Amino acid sequence: MSSAIVSTPIKKVTTFSFAQMKQNGEKISMLTSYDYSLARIVDEAGIDAILVGDSASNVMAGWETTLPITLDQMIYHGASVARAVKRALIVVDLPFGTYQGNSKQALSSAIRIMKETGADAIKIEGGEEILESVQRILSAGIPIMGHLGLTPQSIHKFGTYTVRAREEAEANKLVRDAHLLEEAGCFSVVLEKIPASLAERVAKELTIPVIGIGAGSGVDGQVLVLHDMLGITNGFSPRFLRRYMHLYEDISAAVSSYVADVKSSDFPNDKEQY
Numbered sequence: 312m313s314s315a316i317v318s319t320p321i322k323k324v325t326t327f328s329f330a331q332m333k334q335n336g337e338k339i340s341m342l343t344s345y346d347y348s349l350a351r352i353v354d355e356a357g358i359d360a361i362l363v364g365d366s367a368s369n370v371m372a373g374w375e376t377t378l379p380i381t382l383d384q385m386i387y388h389g390a391s392v393a394r395a396v397k398r399a400l401i402v403v404d405l406p407f408g409t410y411q412g413n414s415k416q417a418l419s420s421a422i423r424i425m426k427e428t429g430a431d432a433i434k435i436e437g438g439e440e441i442l443e444s445v446q447r448i449l450s451a452g453i454p455i456m457g458h459l460g461l462t463p464q465s466i467h468k469f470g471t472y473t474v475r476a477r478e479e480a481e482a483n484k485l486v487r488d489a490h491l492l493e494e495a496g497c498f499s500v501v502l503e504k505i506p507a508s509l510a511e512r513v514a515k516e517l518t519i520p521v522i523g524i525g526a527g528s529g530v531d532g533q534v535l536v537l538h539d540m541l542g543i544t545n546g547f548s549p550r551f552l553r554r555y556m557h558l559y560e561d562i563s564a565a566v567s568s569y570v571a572d573v574k575s576s577d578f579p580n581d582k583e584q585y
């Protein structure tokens with residue numbers, strides 16, 4: 312009898328699996344990650360998709376907005392995550408200034424992400440105004456996740472992070488943009504911070520999966536910023552955020568204990584040295 316260990320191969324989530332999940336009515340789970348260590352935990356815990364979001368600009372680098380993060384920095388985060396992930400679909404954000412208004416630049420930014428990170432897809436913000444960039448990137452065979460509603464790269468245009476598309480004109484444009492992205496060939500769309508009824512309507516009208524953040528329960532999946540749901544970030548409590556842990560307090564208590572142990576010569580003890 313052979314003693315070979317047979318391990319079940321991990322089935323990678325693909326853009327095709329995304330489409331199947333929508334068809335089967337299976338909700339899609341997505342979280343952000345920006346580094347190897349946390350991405351590995353998130354992947355092994357069974358998440359469907361990991362977004363290497365440009366929220367790294369806020370969460371990892373401490374900037375007020377997502378605008379300062381560069382393409383090189385997104386590639387650094389994307390490659391770190393890709394080295395950890397075996398199963399989840401990896402989507403990397405194209406950062407501000409690398410695709411708007413110039414579709415050739417958009418394509419070369421997307422190609423750098425795909426070549427230098429090992430990601431499966433890219434995400435970009437906007438609808439009609441970036442359609443040429445969307446089409447050019449898709450023509451190179453690079454899958455795109457769209458992003459409509461509150462698009463943080465346009466924060467200086469909006470002036471506020473409040474709920475978008477409450478007014479009829481903005482809601483109608485969002486629905487039109489969602490259809491344009493689907494018709495262009497995007498495999499999925501994120502809707503951020505819009506009324507739940509509008510998000511549900513878009514999810515019903517589109518055949519591609521709609522992933523929500525602050526967009527209610529009537530969509531095909533949910534995404535949250537990992538550091539928010541783990542409670543590492545604090546002083547930020549939007550209604551849509553469910554905190555599954557309170558790590559800010561836990562880490563702070565652990566660090567205080569370590570400081571006290573070092574000061575009192577309690578650490579290291581006899582068993583913790585050679």
Ligand code: KIV
Pocket residue numbers: 343362363364365366367404501503524534536
């Ligand atoms: O960058 C990000 O984390 C995002 C999510 C908020 C969707 O775009």
